[in-house]
Amino acid sequence: MKLDRFEVLSRAVGSRANRRRLVAGLVAGSGAALVGRATRLPAQTEKPADGGATPAAGGHHPVATPAFAGGPLQVRRNANALSPGERAAFVDAVLALKVKPSPWADGLSVYDTFVLWHRDAFGCAVMAAHMGPAFLPWHRTFLHLFEQQLQVVDPSVTVPYWDWTVDNTPEANIWADDLMGGNGKPDELNAVMTGPFRKGRWELTVFDHDDARQTPYLVRDFGGGFMAPTLPTAADVEEALAIPVYDAAPWNASVPAPLGFRNALEGWRDCVRETCDPVAGMSPECTGSHDMHNRVHLWVAGEFALAHEGGREDEPEASPVPVPGQDPATDLFGTMAFNSSPNDPVFWLHHAQIDRLWARWGALHGARYLPETGGPYGHNLDDPMWPFSHIGLLVSPRMNLSTEAMGYVYEG
Template sequence: MPTVPSSPTPAAARLRHRRNARTLTPGQLANFRKAITAAQGINDDRGYQAWAGIHGLPLPIFCTHNSPLFLPWHRAYLYFFEKALQDRVPGVTLPWWNWTMRHDEGIPKAYTVAKDPQGEPNPLRSSPIQPAGRDPGGPARTNRQPGRDGAPPLPTLAQVKDVLELTDFMDFQTQAEDLHNGVHVSVGGTMGSVGSSAYDPLFWAHHAMIDRIWRLWQLKHPGSGPPASLLNRALAPFPMTVRDTLDMDSLGYDYAVTTAATAGTA
């Protein structure tokens, strides 16, 4: 179990911005790759394998799907994983994959090219999967199968806009999770497995997009949120409750151009 800080960073911390994976500067992309590579090189509970293992395998499976905690739990997960990356490279943030854009390209090139500009293997393309993190008989590295026969198309901007119109948090969350499921299935391979999906570096970019959609929804429906009965629910194994995930100022991050753009324009 990775060691997590005892409490979220206080409000005074500087606000950091997550960015669109397709518009990272070469320096931002290089820093993010450096952080992932550094995390991959650590074999204790600060390392990539340990963080990926929280979601699904090895057991216990902590992630919450089909649950009222889906969005808050994954927000906490990304928050602490991003902190772990910032321990490797100060200031890095998780990019998001806006899967409503560039359906012709599909997965952003940052995540698909074989080599980085220095000719080193691209750590965002695939990751090892520790033996206990594999599905029975599953592969030792992550893989993807987008565009295979039967792969559903990625969600569209119109679908995201419809979901953002929903005024009730639980309705919104359920439909956002449905869109999210479709992306996992569309990518296929490791991303199609709850047990192993978090080992694929693309997982974090996909979930950052889901988290961003929640942020856009929060801005659109300022008086709405999870029902009071959920606010004190704990988000194990993280030292956060649902309430702790609601205020971006206290979390210390936001999405670049969030307030100016809809989900489709960045």
């Protein structure tokens, strides 16, 4: 069903006469700010550096970081710093996108189009967004587009970040009823029953291609299972930030964490190869822990089972919620463990934190990116990134190396 939707989207994009008509359509609709900014970025980032970036040893690519000329910088703030009114404005804008028709995909809301893009970025032939150098620039563009859509609803809203090194318990205030809502309720199959995105109010419509269950509500089990009982620490973050090299060959999930900041932050450990499941998409074979970015996804989700690691035959009794007719070793996942994880709005707060950490790394080591060439398609410095290239936005990793050039900064 979801595959059909994507094919409809691809056909719709491909059948329009040219990209200019599609872009014109976006400008006429809800994407004006988005297109205006994105099309200005290439010229800005190609200006010669004037002291902003330090030329690096070891083949790094220095990139200028000029000030954004398109207006005042937007500020993304710690979710903890938002006033009750600001929290409500963010939630209301998210809820509005959930019902607003998508300009890009027939029959989907704006919000669910983002879920679909994130899920299908795992396709074997695409692999645009994870397990490679473009992990950080892809998600930067993804959040920027989402934020601009929020701002069409309410220009005062930016995406807040969740500093999970500090707010690292189920009692943290991001889980309050006026923001993300709380943990799943054990006697309701771990459904989220509180807050604005509770069961009955927030309905999931885009599911992973191999998800037979298609649970239509958020599922969370903070720290459940055995793979992510705790969140990454401040020391973990400092260790990653100290790595001076952005990424390393072979530019995938198997890069040992000390050799590159990208996978240190993305969080794949001891992975040997990536395999293609034509339905589920690409996934690596790993024996190590899930750290950092991956670990946060799994901590929120509760890790009942991960298909790419062969289920839970080793500890089948650890699956906390047996469901009639389902195999607990392979079928139970919290929402944030899926490829369609943006279904849980905490996705945006988590990825704003990841993006903030990348910006901090850039401030320490220069706005550098690797590889220039030789990596998987979509992951080299000047490659177009899918799906943005399919909706008339030719954005590359190079265009994502400075948040200031994209018009925003992080507070704190």
